[in-house]
Amino acid sequence: MKTTTAAGLEDADPPRPVTRAERPPAVADELREVKGPSAFGGGRRRFFELLLLMAMTDFRKTFFGTVLGYAWSLLRPLLTFAVLLVVFTRIVRIGSQIPNYPMFLLFNIVFFGFFQEGTTTATTAVVARESIVRKTQFPRLVIPLAAVLTGLLNLGTNLVAVLAFFFFFGVGPYWTWLLFPVLLGLMLILTAAVATLLSALYVRRRDVAIIWGVLSLALFYGSAVLFPIDLVPPGLLRDVMLINPLVLIMIQAHQWIIDPGAQSAVAVAGGWVNLIPAALVFVGVCLWSIRFFNREAPRVAEEL
Amino acid sequence: MAVEIRDIHKTFRIPRHRITSFKERAAHPFGRIEYRDLKTLRGISLDVHKGEFFGIVGRNGSGKSTLLKIMASIYAADAGTIRIAGRLAPFIELGVGFDPELAARDNIILNGVMMGLGRHEAERRFDAIMDFAELRDFEDLKLKNYSSGMTVRLAFAVMVQADADVLLIDEVLAVGDASFQQKCTDTFYAMRNAGKTIVLVTHDMGAVQRYCDRAMLIHDGVSTFMGDPEEVGRRYLQLNFSKDSGAIAAPDVHARIVDAWLEDRGGERQKNIGGREPIRVKTVIEARERLENVVVGYHLYDVRGIHVLGFNYSPRETGDGAPEVLEEGQRLRVNVELENQLAAGHYFLKCWVSRDRQPGDLTVQVFDLLDFIVYDVEPIAGLFEVKPVMSSEALP
Numbered sequence: 145m146k147t148t149t150a151a152g153l154e155d156a157d158p159p160r161p162v163t164r165a166e167r168p169p170a171v172a173d174e175l176r177e178v179k180g181p182s183a184f185g186g187g188r189r190r191f192f193e194l195l196l197l198m199a200m201t202d203f204r205k206t207f208f209g210t211v212l213g214y215a216w217s218l219l220r221p222l223l224t225f226a227v228l229l230v231v232f233t234r235i236v237r238i239g240s241q242i243p244n245y246p247m248f249l250l251f252n253i254v255f256f257g258f259f260q261e262g263t264t265t266a267t268t269a270v271v272a273r274e275s276i277v278r279k280t281q282f283p284r285l286v287i288p289l290a291a292v293l294t295g296l297l298n299l300g301t302n303l304v305a306v307l308a309f310f311f312f313f314g315v316g317p318y319w320t321w322l323l324f325p326v327l328l329g330l331m332l333i334l335t336a337a338v339a340t341l342l343s344a345l346y347v348r349r350r351d352v353a354i355i356w357g358v359l360s361l362a363l364f365y366g367s368a369v370l371f372p373i374d375l376v377p378p379g380l381l382r383d384v385m386l387i388n389p390l391v392l393i394m395i396q397a398h399q400w401i402i403d404p405g406a407q408s409a410v411a412v413a414g415g416w417v418n419l420i421p422a423a424l425v426f427v428g429v430c431l432w433s434i435r436f437f438n439r440e441a442p443r444v445a446e447e448l
Numbered sequence: 449m450a451v452e453i454r455d456i457h458k459t460f461r462i463p464r465h466r467i468t469s470f471k472e473r474a475a476h477p478f479g480r481i482e483y484r485d486l487k488t489l490r491g492i493s494l495d496v497h498k499g500e501f502f503g504i505v506g507r508n509g510s511g512k513s514t515l516l517k518i519m520a521s522i523y524a525a526d527a528g529t530i531r532i533a534g535r536l537a538p539f540i541e542l543g544v545g546f547d548p549e550l551a552a553r554d555n556i557i558l559n560g561v562m563m564g565l566g567r568h569e570a571e572r573r574f575d576a577i578m579d580f581a582e583l584r585d586f587e588d589l590k591l592k593n594y595s596s597g598m599t600v601r602l603a604f605a606v607m608v609q610a611d612a613d614v615l616l617i618d619e620v621l622a623v624g625d626a627s628f629q630q631k632c633t634d635t636f637y638a639m640r641n642a643g644k645t646i647v648l649v650t651h652d653m654g655a656v657q658r659y660c661d662r663a664m665l666i667h668d669g670v671s672t673f674m675g676d677p678e679e680v681g682r683r684y685l686q687l688n689f690s691k692d693s694g695a696i697a698a699p700d701v702h703a704r705i706v707d708a709w710l711e712d713r714g715g716e717r718q719k720n721i722g723g724r725e726p727i728r729v730k731t732v733i734e735a736r737e738r739l740e741n742v743v744v745g746y747h748l749y750d751v752r753g754i755h756v757l758g759f760n761y762s763p764r765e766t767g768d769g770a771p772e773v774l775e776e777g778q779r780l781r782v783n784v785e786l787e788n789q790l791a792a793g794h795y796f797l798k799c800w801v802s803r804d805r806q807p808g809d810l811t812v813q814v815f816d817l818l819d820f821i822v823y824d825v826e827p828i829a830g831l832f833e834v835k836p837v838m839s840s841e842a843l844p
Contacts, residue, residue, distance in 0.1 A: 175452055175531035180524035193567045197558055205549055279540040280562050281521045351469035442524035445517070446460065 183285040183434075183441040194286045199293035206298075217298060218305050221257050225250045228370060238371055247315045248402045252369045252394060254302045255327075259335045259390065260360050262295035266339030267346050267353050270444060277445050284441040288343040292336045320400035327397050334389060334426060341433035344440040347447050368394045373412050386413055389426040449533065450614055450645035451496035451519070456528035458489040458514055458669075488514045490669040491528070496614075498533070499643045501636075503656040503663035503677060505684050511669040512649045516540070516616050519647070534613025534645075537563045541618070543603030548592035552583065555591055556606055563610035573609045581605035601628060608635055614645045619652070629753075633658075653681040653819065654753045654796060685816060702739060703801040706732040706779060708817050720821040727786040731817065733801055735774035742774055743802045744782050746817075751794040756831055789833040790822050 266288040346352040367390040396409040461483045496502045506512040517523045520538035560570030581601040663680040665673040711728040747758040763770035799817040
């Protein structure tokens with residue numbers, strides 16, 4: 145600790161005139177170059193502290209703001225679940241042939257909901273935090289990542305409720321549940337990449353939010369969230385779907401989490417080789433995202 | 449050396465028509481975007497020594513805030529280098545990132561980390577911050593329930609406790625009530641004495657002359673003078689009122705000051721004025737558009753920024769035959785003679801011109817008019833000399 149810690153300001157004594165000679169000796173004398181605004185700048189520790197702090201405050205705001213905070217945060221996925229359950233078991237009736245369809249649906253809505261929530265809130269996040277971006281030093285990447293992290297915390301609390309449903313309906317436990325972190329990790333990386341990309345795009349083009357609203361809805365219906373992949377007949381449609389990494393994650397989740405009798409992603413694709421396109425999409429999105437954000441970060445404050 | 453700036457250039461590319469959506473882009477797929485280059489900084493170099501209070505002064509649009517933002521890593525420079533010793537904290541605005549939905553504690557930690565404190569460090573200083581802000585009784589209150597004065601106090605307290613080695617401050621001094629202002633003043637002196645390096649961007653000459661060891665005048669992105677704050681202040685005023693300087697870049701520029709000067713009894717122009725000698729100020733105002741019901745007001749401040757006195761002049765109310773309506777380009781000379789009972793010291797005269805376009809549409813434009821020294825006065829108790837009528841009588 146430095147001895148100069150504004151100590152004179154803390155006590156009530158009136159400021160005492162200090163001559164130049166009395167001034168304390170210099171502390172940090174080494175000149176270091178200022179590199180300007182960037183996606184990461186400002187040191188690793190500060191980056192993670194800001195990330196955690198921002199995510200936690202947002203999380204707590206939705207949570208502890210109201211007495212029924214937790215109930216509220218569950219309400220959206222549960223209502224979606226209830227509506228879709230009625231549609232797919234009473235009207236369209238695809239659910240009746242699938243073992244544990246209600247739990248399959250509930251888990252998928254919650255898990256995929258993390259992707260949707262994270263990317264949607266991150267899209268507008270940089271612009272919404274305009275005052276921070278324009279008025280203080282700030283590693284820009286923290287902003288979209290904090291939105292994703294808030295989503296992750298929400299997912300955690302939602303999964304607790306899902307687990308309660310599982311026990312009630314007699315799903316699991318299976319040892320493959322231990323593999324869930326693998327799926328979560330892949331989902332987290334993909335969500336963070338898409339979120340980062342969208343947040344930077346939105347600064348330049350404000351209709352990104354509307355376009356993404358439609359696209360993410362399309363992904364929701366096209367990513368094997370509402371139905372297992374078996375219902376899609378083999379052919380062009382299925383091949384196209386299998387390029388989407390989200391689809392593969394959902395397929396694998398079906399086997400590991402809900403029904404050990406379901407096919408694995410490798411089996412559905414017909415061998416490891418056929419996973420390559422989706423893997424390339426995955427890596428491509430990540431690289432594009434980080435490169436684009438990195439390129440935009442120094443100018444973000446001017447574009448706002 | 450605490451800050452070393454070498455040959456910084458910054459040009460903003462401003463599109464004439466900005467495309468802000470994919471829809472527009474799709475509607476005009478081959479539309480070329482035309483840009484206008486705004487050269488904001490053109491080769492600024494600057495050294496600030498350790499423990500120095502350095503002022504950056506300039507008119508609106510001169511580039512001073514851009515320079516500060518580049519130093520603070522908010523904007524990227526096009527060319528040039530900046531090197532800084534130690535930790536830097538920018539204060540472009542007080543309370544950046546304050547969240548009205550959160551209580552003081554969460555906001556302090558968030559704001560503190562943004563200002564470069566570690567998280568634990570911010571928590572450790574919470575008490576000191578609340579004490580400094582005098583908000584102990586309100587620590588659990590959400591910020592949305594704070595008054596604006598309380599918010600500012602809290603923000604200022606965080607800034608003081610952020611304990612950076614180099615502070616960049618952009619005109620945040622002019623906040624709060626009088627007692628808080630005094631506290632700010634004390635704090636700045638205390639920081640200076642604690643060996644902090646402070647860079648202050650302002651167009652308040654009083655502040656520059658009060659606090660700064662050295663200052664720089666920046667005009668059109670170039671440093672035009674560096675050194676003694678008094679001289680910087682003088683040149684700044686000169687820049688504002690020189691004949692060809694045009695108007696001050698205010699958004700609603702309806703009048704400009706063509707000339708303003710101080711006269712002695714004999715009608716000679718003077719820079720300063722002797723004690724007891726009447727203060728005669730002549731101001732030539734030019735209307736830049738048709739002005740109805742012109743009112744000209746004057747405010748006198750002393751070097752501490754204390755508002756000493758103020759008065760207005762309106763041709764309509766005075767009924768002295770002067771024109772009530774000024775046509776575009778018409779000039780009006782306003783003559784003021786003021787009995788001088790001021791204590792010796794450095795004074796700043798501000799002037800404002802109001803125009804009344806339609807009922808209710810009143811705009812006031814403020815100019816820094818003159819600064820002068822009243823010299824050669826025997827000491828007076830207070831700011832003014834008064835001549836009270838006093839008597840006494842013996843009581844039985």
